[in-house]
Amino acid sequence: MSHRIEVQNVSIVYPNGHHALVNANLKLRSGTICGLIGMNGSGKSTLFKSIMGLLKPYSGDIRINGHPIRDAQKQGVVAYVPQSEDVDWNFPVTVWDVVMMGRYGRMGLLRTPSRKDREMVQQALKRVNLLEFKDRQIGELSGGQKKRVFVARALAQEATVLLLDEPFSGVDATTEELITGLLKDLKALGHTILISTHHLESIEAFCDEVALIAHQTVFAHGRTTEVFTPENIAQVFGAQHLLQPRIVQSAPRVALGD
């Protein structure tokens, strides 16, 4: 079976000439949760945006389910939960509207929601405990609730590939538990999940695989037990982490790399 996500030798150059990714490779199968780990500015969001088809590689190729990205875009296969900083929270839309956006790909040109669309939005909001907030403007939510809106949008989209950019930053423990539980359920259904996080202490319990990113490329990827080693973590964050080899289990909620 082909991989769900296949990033092959991808290089991304921004219009200002900055090489954000150089020859990056990443292949993920169905039913996998992969943690993407790297310092601030290492290229995690760039990788997400290129898998979404928002950034066109300068060279290399990206495939979803063996097909070019535009096919996946048409079918709504890939959902993206953006970093909070990338969202305009003042935009005059309600929680319900944002989650309904996940259904747009399935609607006609006039974007008139069907009964099924409304049901899917309702279910998704229930799943993330936000139904009672459905009429709120999105800026009037807590950090955890804001994340949950976009997770609900991904659920309503019925996407089988989920990309989550820092879903645990600025959220309370209850939201983190809710999101991890939900992602584990989706994994059991065969979904493929790529998640960037600075919460290293939860990686071993939560991620089957990790992909480590530094020096503009994915320099290691594989099973968490094999790749999430103190030596590799030191390559990502600097040698001082070699002095704390169990940081991954023992640290409190440190935002390493910030």
Ligand SMILES: Nc1ncnc2c1ncn2[C@@H]1O[C@H](COP(=O)(O)OP(=O)(O)OP(=O)(O)O)[C@@H](O)[C@H]1O
């Ligand atoms: N639109 C842009 N134009 C030029 N350079 C950019 C642009 N967006 C990002 N970059 C640069 O590309 C590099 C990778 O950025 P990216 O946002 O992918 O990093 P990141 O790993 O997601 O960081 P963070 O953890 O802070 O979100 C950085 O050096 C950044 O300054």
